[in-house]
Every structure is written in C-alpha cells, then in structure tokens.
Amino acid sequence: MPLPPLMRIVLAAVLTAALAACGGGSSSSSSSGDSGGTIKIGVDLPVSGADASIGVPTQNGVVLAVEEANKNGFAGGKFKLEASLLDDAVQGKHDPAAGAQNVKTFIADSAVLAMVGPFNSNVAKSEIPLSNDAGLAQISPSNTNDGLTIGDDAKKLRTAHPDVNTYFRVCTRDAKQGAALAQTAAQRLKFKKVFVIDDNETYGKGLADVFDASFRQLGGTVLGHEHITANQVDFKALLTKVKSLNPDAVFFGGNTSTGGGLIRRQMADVGMGSIAMLGGDGIGDDEFEKQAGDAANGSYMTIAAPDASKLPSAKDFIAAYKARFNGDVGPYSANAYTAAKIEIAAIEKAIKDNGGKMPTRADVLKNIAATTDFESPIGKVGFDAAGDTTSPVLSLDEVKGGKRVVIDVITLKS
Amino acid sequence: MELFLQQLINGLSLGGIYALIALGYTMVYGIIELINFAHGDVYTLGTFFSLAILTLLGVSGVVTGPALIAIVLVTIVGAMILCGLTGVIIERLAYRRLRNAPKLAPLITAIGMSFILENLMLYWKGPSPVPFPDLLPKVQFGVGAVTIQAKQVMVILLAVVLMIVLQNFVQNTRLGKAMRATAQDKDAAQLMGIDINTTIALTFLIGSALAGAAGFVSGVYYGSTWFFNGFAAGLKAFTAAVLGGIGNLAGAMLGGFLIGLIEAMTTQFIGDQWANVLVFSILVLVLIFRPSGLLGEALPNKV
Numbered sequence: 238m239p240l241p242p243l244m245r246i247v248l249a250a251v252l253t254a255a256l257a258a259c260g261g262g263s264s265s266s267s268s269s270g271d272s273g274g275t276i277k278i279g280v281d282l283p284v285s286g287a288d289a290s291i292g293v294p295t296q297n298g299v300v301l302a303v304e305e306a307n308k309n310g311f312a313g314g315k316f317k318l319e320a321s322l323l324d325d326a327v328q329g330k331h332d333p334a335a336g337a338q339n340v341k342t343f344i345a346d347s348a349v350l351a352m353v354g355p356f357n358s359n360v361a362k363s364e365i366p367l368s369n370d371a372g373l374a375q376i377s378p379s380n381t382n383d384g385l386t387i388g389d390d391a392k393k394l395r396t397a398h399p400d401v402n403t404y405f406r407v408c409t410r411d412a413k414q415g416a417a418l419a420q421t422a423a424q425r426l427k428f429k430k431v432f433v434i435d436d437n438e439t440y441g442k443g444l445a446d447v448f449d450a451s452f453r454q455l456g457g458t459v460l461g462h463e464h465i466t467a468n469q470v471d472f473k474a475l476l477t478k479v480k481s482l483n484p485d486a487v488f489f490g491g492n493t494s495t496g497g498g499l500i501r502r503q504m505a506d507v508g509m510g511s512i513a514m515l516g517g518d519g520i521g522d523d524e525f526e527k528q529a530g531d532a533a534n535g536s537y538m539t540i541a542a543p544d545a546s547k548l549p550s551a552k553d554f555i556a557a558y559k560a561r562f563n564g565d566v567g568p569y570s571a572n573a574y575t576a577a578k579i580e581i582a583a584i585e586k587a588i589k590d591n592g593g594k595m596p597t598r599a600d601v602l603k604n605i606a607a608t609t610d611f612e613s614p615i616g617k618v619g620f621d622a623a624g625d626t627t628s629p630v631l632s633l634d635e636v637k638g639g640k641r642v643v644i645d646v647i648t649l650k651s
Numbered sequence: 652m653e654l655f656l657q658q659l660i661n662g663l664s665l666g667g668i669y670a671l672i673a674l675g676y677t678m679v680y681g682i683i684e685l686i687n688f689a690h691g692d693v694y695t696l697g698t699f700f701s702l703a704i705l706t707l708l709g710v711s712g713v714v715t716g717p718a719l720i721a722i723v724l725v726t727i728v729g730a731m732i733l734c735g736l737t738g739v740i741i742e743r744l745a746y747r748r749l750r751n752a753p754k755l756a757p758l759i760t761a762i763g764m765s766f767i768l769e770n771l772m773l774y775w776k777g778p779s780p781v782p783f784p785d786l787l788p789k790v791q792f793g794v795g796a797v798t799i800q801a802k803q804v805m806v807i808l809l810a811v812v813l814m815i816v817l818q819n820f821v822q823n824t825r826l827g828k829a830m831r832a833t834a835q836d837k838d839a840a841q842l843m844g845i846d847i848n849t850t851i852a853l854t855f856l857i858g859s860a861l862a863g864a865a866g867f868v869s870g871v872y873y874g875s876t877w878f879f880n881g882f883a884a885g886l887k888a889f890t891a892a893v894l895g896g897i898g899n900l901a902g903a904m905l906g907g908f909l910i911g912l913i914e915a916m917t918t919q920f921i922g923d924q925w926a927n928v929l930v931f932s933i934l935v936l937v938l939i940f941r942p943s944g945l946l947g948e949a950l951p952n953k954v
Contacts, residue, residue: 499875506874
C-alpha cells in the first residue's frame, strides 16, 4: 500500500534532515603521504554572534601561531601546517551540538592531528567523549568548569577509554576562579550581602555554585540564588525582587550571550545602577560593555588568563598580533596562541621521532601530555595528569568609563 | 505589599507587549483559522524597523519636549506601516494560494516564513543583540514606595489605546463589519458582495501593524533587540491568545496581561526559572479543560 502524499513529504523531509545531520563531516581528507603533505590543527570556537567579540580574537591567536610555524620552517619544511577553522555558534550562541559536529569533522579528517577548543564548558562536555574515543588531543584556551577534568563528572566523559586523557586546558578551573571571586568580593571590595544569579548552563551554574559556597565560608551572606532561562530578555521582575533585598552586589554566573549584558543594563532600569555586578570570565568580553551601555561601569570580572599586556614574556606576541590583525589582543588570544604552540611543538617532536614521516594522533597526544615548563607568552605552562595547568593565573578586571581595565593579577596555588 | 505593586507594574508592562503581539495572532486565526507562526518574527522586524528609522532621524540618546513626541509618533507609525506591509506581502505570497489546501500546509508554510524572516534579520543586523537608543527621559513617578518609569507608562498606555481603537474599528466600521462577516462564513460573505481577499489582506495589515507597534515599544523598554527574540515572544503571545480565547480580541488583551503578571509574580514568589514552566503549564491546562479560552470564542466579538 503506497504512503499518502503527505506522509511521503514528511518522510522525505525527515530523511533529508537526517542525511544533512550526518553528512556534515564529509571533508576531504588530504593524502597522508609518508613524508610531506599537509598537517592540520582543528580549531573549534564560537566566532559569530554575541560570542564573536571574544571568540574571534581567540581564534586569531591560533591563526598567528600556525602562520609563524610555517614561516619558521615547520617540521624542517617537509609538511605544511594548516588551521581548520570551524564555528560552534548557532544563531549567535555557542552550541554543544554544533561543537560535537565540528569535532566529528576533525576526527574524520586524517590530516588533523590535534585541536584547539572549545571556548565554552558546555560545548566541551559534548566534545570530550568524542575526542576521548578517537584519541584526538584537544587543548582549550578558556574552559573553566571543574567537571571537565575533576571527579565523577570527568570520568563520565571518558567512558570509551577511561585511562586515557585527551583533554587539556591552559587556564584555571572554576573551583579556583569562584573562590578567587568570593575573596575579591568579601575582602577586597568588602561586600557583605550578595545576590547570586546564574544562567543554568554548565559553566555559569558551576561557577555560581562555587562562588555561593566560598562567599558563605568567608562570612558573607548570600541573599538568594536564582537561575534564569534560555533566551530570556525581561529581568525586571527578578531584579525588582533582588533590589528589595538590598544587596551590596549582584553576582552573575554565565556569559554575556546568556543574559549578562542585559541583566546589567536592566539593573540600571530598576534603580540598581550604582550596585556592583560581579562575574567570571563569561562576561569579560567587549560585547558586555556594548550591551550594558552606560550601566556597565562598576562591574567586576575575572579572566582565566594573565593580563598579557603586563607580561614581559608576551611583548613579542602582542606586537606580532597587532601587526597581523590590526587590532588589540582579546583576553584569551595569548591562551589560544599558547595552546596552538604546545600542539605544534608536540607534532614536530612526533615527526622527528617518526623519522620525518607523518606521525599518529597517539604520538602527538603523548607529547602534549608530557608538556612541562613550556615557555609561552603566558609564562611557563605544564599539564598535570588530569589535563589541568600547573600554573594557574587569574586577572581581575573592572569596567571604568565604559572600558574594561585590569586592576589586579591573582596567581593561584596549583 | 509595595513589592507586590511594583511587580504588578513590571508584569503589566511585559504583558502589554505580549498583548499587542497576541492581537495579531488572534485576528489572523479568527479570519482564516491559521496560527501564523511568522508573527513573532514580524514583531522582531518591528524593533529592527524602529531602530532603522531612529538611526535615520539621527536619534542616539534621550530626547525631551515636543521633539520627543514627534519622534515617537514618526517612529511608531513608520514601524507600523512597514510591518503592516510585510504582513500583507507574506499573506499574498505564502498563504493566499494555500487557503483551500489542507490545514497542515499553511501551518508548515508559516514556520518556513518564520525562518526566512529570522535569517533576513540575521543578515541585516548580524547575530549579536543590537543596542537600542534610550530615547525616553529617565523620569520616574513615585506612588508611595512604588516607582513607575516613563517607559512602563508608555507600554501600558499604548497597548490599551491601540486595543480600544481596534475594538471600535471592528465593531463600528464597514470594513470591520466585513471582517466579522468573513470570519463567520467566507462563502456567504462573498455571496453578499464582500471582497474576501481584500478583507483578509486588511486583517494581516492591522495585525502586523500592531506587532510593529509592539516592536517599537519593546525596543525602547529593553534597550536592545536581537533577531531571534521573536521565537520566545511569539510563543508567549500565542499562549496569551489561546488563554484568552483564540479569535477573541478582548481575550488576547486579557491573556497578554495575565501572562505578563504570571511571569512577574512567579519570579517574585517562587523563582525566575519557574516562570516559563508555569506559563506553559497553564497553556496545557487551558487547552485540556477550556479549549475555547477564558472569554471563549464569542461569535459576535470574533474579528
């Protein structure tokens, strides 16, 4: 019995969609010649939409590292190094499904030996199981959620090969960032009562929970802790409630793209313009000042990276970046550049050990995992067994006169 | 108590925007029984048009005095005209040919239309939220401990005024009578000499123009817009229309204000994350126990 016409249309549509979803990874895998050819570094970052203001300068860091490597005779000039740039923002927001799709694309391309990314922790959650399964090393410039490297959450992401770690990061974790923020609030800024809001995402909620607990431990009062919902634009009711509790500050766990900028703007609308806002690296982008407008001043945020402009080791990098991209470095440009440099060094060593032939992903992973005291713009970098950095650093920023300026650099115990 | 009143103002302001969008849903449904899923995006387009007009006028900050009234009028009328025309074009291109097709066809087309509009806006202003000039002076009226902002007065007032004008138009003019007749029985109306194509186009014009007005208001109220806003706002406004009784003008208004109030009160007394849960639970309950909505689809009142 033939299907009715309508059913046929629906079926065709479903099949087309399914095919489109599977066919994303049909990238041409270049010939993996025994000696010579192209080697790629996959880059998965959000480079469109609200995340673009922070994503693009981060991507530029990787591009710069790859261009420099080629100029300086990468692997003795036998191979050409390429950055395969993919975007994990969908409709202007970082998207875990898009990130997973991008990693599948990298895995399917045999020329990709390692990858840099992702930018956001919830995207990392969907990517780590894939990279772990395929044995593809990835270094994130900016993920700070604890559950990516620590505890049971991290184990759940590595079910394919529990004994192998493919995920590394050059920035610190939220347990440290949240604690540092709580210390800043309680001791440096002398806040007694804080209201906590988060965006209910992996990163935002994780950071807010750590801040909440740490601030109480330091003797502060948390007046309340609320979660906002995706695509929410009206925060006036919530902020009216917050205002009635007379907080010294509002803490926001989340990104500019998930409500940070709008909340700051609407705080002024309900008469809380003079109250400080406090947040993590998720609101440390230029987009935050743009969206919050005049209300942005008096906001404090940490960046999970050192202030590159103050580091002697970063001088050459910053000059090269400015010359190449004709703009200022972003908060995570140096981190991304460092992540790419570590991968490039690991690939070069693997080629050398392999007698000048194309190395395997496993060789590259082994070299990355063994990284210690790697000289970089952000200082000496190494990884511990979990993939975390052995030299965690945070910058503390404040928005003054509509611009984000670094007011302190916090070096943490690893 | 004063907190309750403050949230009442917040809820009514939010509800005013929902109500204006809900009117368009309800009018179109009343006349051709189509849930126009592109309507939320027409509203977002209204914020974009308003922003474009304000940019043309060179407005970047607070305006005062008679200039303010002139600018508000020019912008809102401009946005209403442009959105109204968009609505007419959408109806002409996408829905008219499908008028006698199975119900599912125009519905899927409407969803497709929504994607087209969203991507046009994405192309026009990019994927980031776009800041909107703070045009109204930061005047506040204090009633006891409750503060009402000029913005909020504008939202609520405009919604109510437009509603009254619309109600009068539908009840007391020839064109309004033609709309009601078409809504009741298309074939009979045609036999009586009513041009139903024009009447339906007019319905789209008015419904979309109201969405344009809502767009201007929301841009000023939130100080920012984003190409994807129509999705969430459209869903809420649609819920408002169903809650009041789809096809019923007063019902759409009531539903809009109620949804706004439910959201604000849920945030105040339960928690922000429960606002959507409650709104959509109410939608489900209304559909199960009173499918015709709070005010029902009262035929004489039907558009």
